Each structure stands twice: as structure tokens, then as C-alpha cells.
Amino acid sequence: MRGWLRAHPYVADALLACGTFVVVLVGAAAQPHSVDGRPHFGERQLHADLVCLAALSCVVLVLRRRMPLPVLAFTTFVTVLGLVLDLDAGAPSDQRSSLSMATVVALYTVCARTDRSFSWRVGATTVFVVTGAAMLYGAQPWYAQENLGTLAWCALAAAVGDAVRSRRDFVEAIQERAERAERTREEEARRRVAEERMRIARELHDVVAHHIALVNVQAGVASHVLDRRPDQAKEALAHVREASRHALDELQATVGLLRQSGDPAAPTEPAPGLGVLDDLVEGFVRAGLTVELDLPEAGGPLPSAVDLTAYRVVQEALTNVQKHVGTGAHAWVRLARDRAALDVTVFDDGGGQAPSSAPTGSGLGLRGMRERAAALHGSCEAGPLEDGGFRVHVRLPLQAAPEEGSG
Structure with missing residues (x-):
């Protein structure tokens, strides 16, 4: 009524x-x-x-x-x-x-x-x-x-x-x-979705760019020595197969994070970090780079976000050296840690033999490193050196380290 x-x-x-x-x-x-x-x-x-x-x-x-x-x-x-x-x-x-x-x-x-x-x-x-x-x-x-x-x-x-x-x-x-408040929550949800999409895009870019660069180099080597040195060509093709397998595994792990309930089970392996940095460097060494590692003494576990970001920075920086400097280049990877932050430095001597078909840089790799560092309230500096070569320096704060270490 x-x-x-x-x-x-x-x-x-x-x-x-x-x-x-x-x-x-x-x-x-x-x-x-x-x-x-x-x-x-x-x-x-x-x-x-x-x-x-x-x-x-x-x-x-x-x-x-x-x-x-x-x-x-x-x-x-x-x-x-x-x-x-x-x-x-x-x-x-x-x-x-x-x-x-x-x-x-x-x-x-x-x-x-x-x-x-x-x-x-x-x-x-x-x-x-x-x-x-x-x-x-x-x-x-x-x-x-x-x-x-x-x-x-x-x-x-x-x-x-x-x-x-x-x-x-x-x-x-x-x-x-x-x-x-409802509109604010919706806007916040859209902002978080956009940030998550950006994060996933950075992950996919790093994974694909790294492994495709290795595949491209090894495929070029195999094509060059196929007739004269079939054994070396076979070894290069094996490296191509291994790099392709690693790329597929990492893509599966990254895309698996997007699975909904009821989908097939997502991979349970953890995201890559500095603990597998030796394997990463070994892949570049097989591709023709000379890489020297300078790691700090063990100082307790790193926050997972810092660990993953440091790994991706090294991966992207060495991938850029492989693409733009070429085989025969000498690169150095230095990690320094104090109570406040983790410093990641990657530089090369610029003395490699870049392929004639080397792609022109789009800047997405450097932008991705800067976005990763900014997401953790860190900083990223990149630029050419005076005597040749290129240097990337990233500083990542460790505010979350005491809390995560205590658990």
C-alpha cells in the first residue's frame, strides 16, 4: 500500500x-x-x-x-x-x-x-x-x-x-x-587490474626477449657452420632446443598465474630468482658471451619481489648485450647488498661482434627495468660508458627483508 x-x-x-x-x-x-x-x-x-x-x-x-x-x-x-x-x-x-x-x-x-x-x-x-x-x-x-x-x-x-x-x-x-565509495572501489579495482596487466606484460617481455635472443644467436651460428662443421651446428641446435624449452616453461609459469578456478592446475614451481642466476649466466656463456659474476656474501633471504626483480634486471641487461653487442663481448654482473638496499650493476666492454641484422632497440627493455625498480620504490640508471660499452645500475630497497626473514 x-x-x-x-x-x-x-x-x-x-x-x-x-x-x-x-x-x-x-x-x-x-x-x-x-x-x-x-x-x-x-x-x-x-x-x-x-x-x-x-x-x-x-x-x-x-x-x-x-x-x-x-x-x-x-x-x-x-x-x-x-x-x-x-x-x-x-x-x-x-x-x-x-x-x-x-x-x-x-x-x-x-x-x-x-x-x-x-x-x-x-x-x-x-x-x-x-x-x-x-x-x-x-x-x-x-x-x-x-x-x-x-x-x-x-x-x-x-x-x-x-x-x-x-x-x-x-x-x-x-x-x-x-x-x-563504490565508484572509488571500482576505480581502485581497475587500477589494480591495469597494474597487474603491466606486471604480467613485463614478465612476458623479459622471458620472451631473453630466450628468443638466445635462439636467434644459436640459430645464426648453426646456419653459418652447418656445411663446414656439422658437429658445432648440432650443438647450436641443441642450445636452441634447450632455450626454447626454458622459454615455454617460463611462459607456462607466468600465464599459469592467470588461471581461474576449475582450470587445469597451475605450475607449482617458484618464480625465478638470484638462486638460479648461475643457470641464467651459463645460457649466455654458451651463446658466446663472457660473463663474470661478483656476488655478495650470503646475508639472509631476499624479499621475493626484490629477488625476482633483480633476476629480471640481470636477464634483460644481458639479453640487451647479446642482441646489440653480439658474441665475443665481455660483461660483468655485480651484486652488492647492505642493510638498506640491493645494488645490481651490469655493464659490458662493447667489444662484441654484433650481427649485421641486429635489431634496433625499442627501449621497452630499459623501460621495463625502470618500471620494475619504481614498483619497489627503487631507482634505475642506464647509459653508455666513456670508453665504450653500456652500464645498467638498479638499486632496490629492502624494507620487507626483516619481516620476511623473521617468518
Whole structure:
């Protein structure tokens, strides 16, 4: 029923107007001053002038939602008119005080639909006008219960209307904050998805670029010595097969992180780290590079993110040396660790024999290293050396090391 009435507001207001009309007539027909001190209903005669004024003030309540202020002004005028006019042979003045019920409904509507300052000004004016007319021209003496009742009902209507408006504004504010929080959560979720996509893209780039570079070098060697030295060509093809297998394994491990529930089981092997750095370097040595490792003394386990990032930095830097400098180059990998950070430095002498078809650098590898370092609040510096070669230096903070080591 409530939902239906909200969907048909004019029907609801018409029912309210009829109810108010009945209340006015019942109040006018009641005898409040009986011998036993209790009110008695139906002992007073309803005069035509009172009924007409009651009908006139209640019928406009149908328009209270569309024109709240004009409806309040009209009902107040009718109420004051009924109290002020001395109608010959009409209803007594104390009986006409029930006309104020229509004003009470209209005053509640205004206070519930306007701002606080305006509603209190209008409420105070209405209470002053209606109560003043009742005390001057209504029941006597001026402090009669009918006049005090008019004062109480008008003041209560203003207070209740203001309370309803305040509660409605409070609920709307809560809903707005909830919607804004929901939008914020959605934006945060989209941001995290974008960051995760970027991370996975970096992983795939590092894996594919490293192994495809090795495959490209070994395939070139095999093609060059296939006719003259078939044994060396066979060895190069074996290296191609091994590099391809490693690439597939790492791709499977990376893409396996994206599997949903119900998909085939993802690989359980951990992500690569500095613990398998020797295997990484060995692959480059077989491809023709000379790589020297300078590792720090064991200082406890590294945070998993730092370990993986350091491994990927070395992998990408040596891959760049292999692609852009070529076989015969001499590269150095130095790791230094203190209590605050891990320093990863990779540089070469620029003395390799780069293939004539060596690809032009796109900068994605360096950008990926910088993004990895920035994700851990670290720094990345890369640039050519004065005497030839290229140097990459990355510093990765170790804030998470004590917490992870203690577990």
C-alpha cells in the first residue's frame, strides 16, 4: 500500500485531505468542557459556516506537494478568517479553533520540503499568526486549552517537518557517500587490474626477449657452420632446443598465474630468482658471451619481489648485450647488498661482434627495468660508458627483508 501511494501522490494527498476534514469536524463536534471533566463527542451541532470553512481549507491540501507555500498561506488565511469573523448564529469561537488542523498539515509540508532557515522563519510566522488570532478572537480566556492546543500543534508540525527533512537529507548523504565509495572501489579495482596487466606484460617481455635472443644467436651460428662443421651446428641446435624449452616453461609459469578456478592446475614451481642466476649466466656463456659474476656474501633471504626483480634486471641487461653487442663481448654482473638496499650493476666492454641484422632497440627493455625498480620504490640508471660499452645500475630497497626473514 505504501509503494502504491508513493506512486500516486495525488491520491495519497486526497486521502489525507479527507482525513483532515474528518478530524476538523470531529474536533468541532466534541464538547471539551463537560461536567465529568472528560470530552464528549457528538454533543455539539455542526454549523454550515464551519463545515464550509473546513471543506475550503482541506480541499487545497491536495496541492500541498506541488505548491506547499501557497497552500500554507491559504489554509492560514481560512483559519484566521474563521476565528476573526463573528458569524451570526454560527459556530462559537472555541469550536472554530479546530480549523487549524489544515494549517498544521500544510505547515508540516513546508518545513519538510524547504531548508532549515526558511522553514523556521515560515513556522514562526505561522505559529504567531494562528496562535495570536486564536488567543484574541478564539476561546476565552486567552490561555484556554483550545488556544494552547493550537500553539502546540503548530509548533509540533514545524518541528516534525524539520526533523523529517533532516533525516531525509542525512539518508541521501549516506547514499551519496556509499555510491562514491563504490565508484572509488571500482576505480581502485581497475587500477589494480591495469597494474597487474603491466606486471604480467613485463614478465612476458623479459622471458620472451631473453630466450628468443638466445635462439636467434644459436640459430645464426648453426646456419653459418652447418656445411663446414656439422658437429658445432648440432650443438647450436641443441642450445636452441634447450632455450626454447626454458622459454615455454617460463611462459607456462607466468600465464599459469592467470588461471581461474576449475582450470587445469597451475605450475607449482617458484618464480625465478638470484638462486638460479648461475643457470641464467651459463645460457649466455654458451651463446658466446663472457660473463663474470661478483656476488655478495650470503646475508639472509631476499624479499621475493626484490629477488625476482633483480633476476629480471640481470636477464634483460644481458639479453640487451647479446642482441646489440653480439658474441665475443665481455660483461660483468655485480651484486652488492647492505642493510638498506640491493645494488645490481651490469655493464659490458662493447667489444662484441654484433650481427649485421641486429635489431634496433625499442627501449621497452630499459623501460621495463625502470618500471620494475619504481614498483619497489627503487631507482634505475642506464647509459653508455666513456670508453665504450653500456652500464645498467638498479638499486632496490629492502624494507620487507626483516619481516620476511623473521617468518
